Every structure is written in C-alpha cells, then in structure tokens.
Amino acid sequence: MTAAAWHPVAASHELRAGENIVASFLQGAELALWRTPEGAPQAWDNRCPHRSVRFTLGQVVGDRLSCAYHGWQFQAGSGACAGIPAHPHLSPPRHVCVKTWRVAEAAGMIWVNPVADSTDAAPVDAVPAGWHFCRTLTINVPLASLPGALQALGWQTQGPVWGHAGLQARALPLDAQAGMGMLHVWTAAAPASAEMAALHAALRQLRASAEEMA
Ligand code: FES
Numbered sequence: 001m002t003a004a005a006w007h008p009v010a011a012s013h014e015l016r017a018g019e020n021i022v023a024s025f026l027q028g029a030e031l032a033l034w035r036t037p038e039g040a041p042q043a044w045d046n047r048c049p050h051r052s053v054r055f056t057l058g059q060v061v062g063d064r065l066s067c068a069y070h071g072w073q074f075q076a077g078s079g080a081c082a083g084i085p086a087h088p089h090l091s092p093p094r095h096v097c098v099k100t101w102r103v104a105e106a107a108g109m110i111w112v113n114p115v116a117d118s119t120d121a122a123p124v125d126a127v128p129a130g131w132h133f134c135r136t137l138t139i140n141v142p143l144a145s146l147p148g149a150l151q152a153l154g155w156q157t158q159g160p161v162w163g164h165a166g167l168q169a170r171a172l173p174l175d176a177q178a179g180m181g182m183l184h185v186w187t188a189a190a191p192a193s194a195e196m197a198a199l200h201a202a203l204r205q206l207r208a209s210a211e212e213m214a
Pocket residue numbers: 048049050051052053067068069070071072
C-alpha cells in the first residue's frame with residue numbers, strides 16, 4: 001500500500017446511501033461524491049458532460065446521478081450516460097460519459113486515487129482495524145516542513161503515514177494548497193476520553209511548532 005497515492009476526500013458518514021451528493025476537491029479537481037443505494041461510494045468530476053452544470057446540484061436516483069439542468073442520468077461505476085428524459089426512446093450517446101475516479105473506503109474515510117494507471121491497492125492498511133478518524137489539521141506551512149515538526153514531537157514515519165505510540169495516533173500529511181499542509185489523523189482513543197483530549201492538545205502543539213519552525 002502506498003497511502004500517498006490515495007487521498008482522503010471526505011468522512012464516510014457524510015455520504016448517505018442513495019441520498020446525498022457531497023462536494024470535495026482533489027489536486028485542483030472538483031469532485032462529486034455519492035453512494036449507490038447499496039452503499040458503494042462513487043467519486044466523479046463535479047461537472048455534467050452535457051453542459052457542465054455541477055452534479056452537486058442534482059440528485060441520486062437509484063444507482064444513477066441525475067443532473068439538475070436537463071435531467072440526464074449517469075450510471076454508477078462507469079459514469080456512462082444512461083438516460084435522457086426529453087428523449088426516452090433515444091439510446092444515450094456512448095461518448096457522453098462522466099470522468100470517474102478510483103475510489104475506496106477505509107478507516108472511516110472515502111479515498112480517491114488520482115493516478116490512472118496506479119496499481120496500488122486500496123489504503124486499507126493505512127490505519128489499524130478498529131481505529132477511527134479523528135480530525136483534519138490544516139497547518140500554515142508547506143508540506144515539506146511537516147516531517148521535521150512531526151519528528152521533533154516524537155512521531156515516527158511508517159511510509160507515508162506517521163505514527164505516535166504514546167498518543168495512539170496515525171497521521172497522513174498531504175498538500176492542502178500551495179504553502180499549506182494538511183494532516184489527516186486517526187486514533188484508537190475513545191471520543192471525549194482523556195486520551196482524546198491529550199491527542200487534540202498534542203495536535204495544537206504540533207501546528208504551533210511547525211509554523212514556528214517554518
Ligand atoms: S447540463 Fe447536465 S443534463 Fe444538461
């Protein structure tokens with residue numbers, strides 16, 4: 001697993017099966033995230049291939065997304081056009097297809113892999129089983145500055161993911177935007193526990209140290 005190829009784009013609980021569409025971003029691309037009624041996550045470009053209207057304005061209809069403007073429907077999985085309400089007897093044109101992204105669900109997050117020919121498996125081993133997503137910390141320093149700050153505060157690198165045994169935490173540093181780092185954090189600590197409070201305090205200290213060191 002190379003977690004760096006997989007980017008967390010939303011918390012799992014934000015996507016309700018067969019119901020809502022969630023906007024997200026990845027490397028400058030605007031995403032529309034949703035689930036089929038069976039719960040399979042989908043990550044699509046947030047633009048309808050017909051006239052570029054945002055899918056996040058549309059709705060989930062069974063295992064399709066329906067665009068808000070002319071109601072064209074697109075199929076989960078392939079992103080292929082599957083129906084044009086104004087022309088119910090017309091076979092949908094094959095070339096009209098949404099750009100879809102490789103998507104996986106692990107450790108309480110929806111992950112997207114932007115590398116088209118990547119052979120990396122889904123990021124299921126980035127976080128130990130039973131751990132849960134804690135928070136995303138944005139830090140006002142470039143991504144390259146984060147390893148130094150993590151190391152100075154007792155975090156150890158485990159590939160692209162960093163761990164802190166004392167805090168029962170794992171952290172994945174990623175670019176948020178130019179000059180700004182982002183740290184996705186998972187933990188074994190129970191919500192509202194003393195361990196969780198200690199972790200939040202340590203993360204605040206980490207942000208202060210990183211910004212001071214930069
Ligand atoms: S813009 Fe989406 S169906 Fe026309």
